[in-house]
Amino acid sequence: MAWSTRQIAELAGTTVNTVRHYHETGLLDEPERRSNGYKEYGVPHLLRLLQIRRLRDLSVPLARIELMGRADEDPVEAFRALDAELASSIERLERARAELALVLRHSAPLDLPPGFSAGARTLSERDRSMIMIYSQIYDESALSDLRQILEETPRTDSDKEFDDLPPDADRATRLRLAQYFAPIIKELQAGYPWLTDPESRSSKSAATLETTMVASLRQLYNPAQRDVMYLADLIVRGKTDERLDGNDEGTEP
Structure with a gap:
């Protein structure tokens, strides 16, 4: 008994194109041809096709199926x-x-790394962007701490005000927000000391960490928001400059 390409494909539960592909990849030997030029498949070809199908059902890649036919495999x-x-x-x-x-x-957006979905609805788009960046520059222990911080630190009206802060916000507003956030930052640093030494939890080099953070802060936050962060950091560290003493000019950290 001999079969044509179409017949053996139907018998093996596959397609003519698949049979031809197996020929091209060397998985299935080419059969002899009749005098009229048509291929003539026999039982060995059918058995080989059924074997390939079985292996594919087991999720064996085609490349590995080819290796399985070798004597040294x-x-x-x-x-x-x-x-x-x-x-x-x-x-x-x-x-x-x-x-x-x-x-x-939680009807959470997809632009967050694993584990951050629970609190996603309270995060601003900017927060989510920073978390995605954090996931590439901090190790898993740091990310675990960040997840805990987000879960334990509820958002307030001041967070919303900071998110909406215009680039030309006046000094009084910037200073007020900095004074609000400073004790929160200080408390977080006490609970998570690595926040003052981020390199210790970075999955990247110190240079990559610094350049990534600088670029992210400059492109995701406007000058007034960056100034709030700078002023809050000064307050936390017990430092001062003219802006804390009444100068109305903001400076991008």
Whole structure:
């Protein structure tokens, strides 16, 4: 009994294009041709197609199926390696599903790293942007602390005022906000000492951390907001300059 390409594809539960692809990749030997030029497939071709289908159902990549046909490839070891890969994929998918469940539960935006969805609705777009950047420059222990800080630090009207602060906000407003945030920052630094030494929790080099933070602050915050942060830092450190003493000019840190 011999079959045409279409017939053997139907018999094996696949398509003509797939059979041709297996020929091109070397997974399936080319059959002999009849005198009229048509391919003539036999039982060995059918069995090979069924074997390939079985391996594909087990998620074996085509490249590995080709290796399994070689004499130096141990199929048992290959399956063990595949099992480990599948276990890793399942774990990754389970984490993704758990995170997606949080996103759905809290109607959270997707522009946040894993674990930050619970408090996402209270965050401004700027906050979310900074968290995404933090996820690339800080290690997991730092991110865990940041998640805890967000969960334990409720947003206030002053946070909203800071978010909406215009670039030309007057000195009194900037100073008032700095005085409001300074004790909060000081308390956070006492609870999380690494906040005063961010390099100790960075996943990147000191130079990368600094350039990333400087660029992020300059592009995400306007001059008045940066001035508030600068003034608050001066207050926390017990320092002073003319702006704390009454000068009306702001300076970008």
